[in-house]
Amino acid sequence: MKIKTISKNLNVVSNNDVALCFSYETPVAGYNSHIGFFKTKKFWSVTTSKHINKFLTEYNVPTNKVMELDQEEINQFNFDNFNKKVA
Numbered sequence: 001m002k003i004k005t006i007s008k009n010l011n012v013v014s015n016n017d018v019a020l021c022f023s024y025e026t027p028v029a030g031y032n033s034h035i036g037f038f039k040t041k042k043f044w045s046v047t048t049s050k051h052i053n054k055f056l057t058e059y060n061v062p063t064n065k066v067m068e069l070d071q072e073e074i075n076q077f078n079f080d081n082f083n084k085k086v087a
Contacts, residue, residue, distance in 0.1 A: 001013060001014070001015045002014050002015070006051075006054055006055060006058055007051075007054060009023065009024050009047075009051070010022070010023060010051045010054060010055065012055065012058075017031075017032075017033040018030070018031060018032050018033065019031045020074075020077060021051070021052070021055040023044065023047070023048040023051035023052070024048075026044065026048070027074050027075065027077060028040045028044065028048055028051065028052055028071075028074065029052045029055050029056070029066075029074075030074070030077070031059070035067055036065065036066075036067060037056065037059070037061045037065060037066045037067070038066060038067040038068065038069050038074070039052050039056070039066050039067075039068060039069070040052070040068070040069060040070075040071045040074055041068045041069065041070055041071065042070075042071040
């Protein structure tokens with residue numbers, strides 16, 4: 001497992017072909033080989049929105065190629081089930 005700091009209060013935890021982006025302590029976006037890049041549907045704050053955009057820019061992902069998920073779905077991710085397809 002790797003932890004990458006992109007900027008202050010913005011970190012990505014990854015394990016092989018999966019990644020989960022945290023704004024402060026909240027998972028708000030990520031990547032999974034089954035569904036691709038995703039982000040939360042929930043609006044948290046301007047800062048968290050900037051964090052999500054910075055994460056997507058870091059990986060050169062166009063915003064129209066990002067699936068939106070309910071925050072509850074993202075909260076349930078853990079690295080034991082992270083590489084399974086989201087329902």
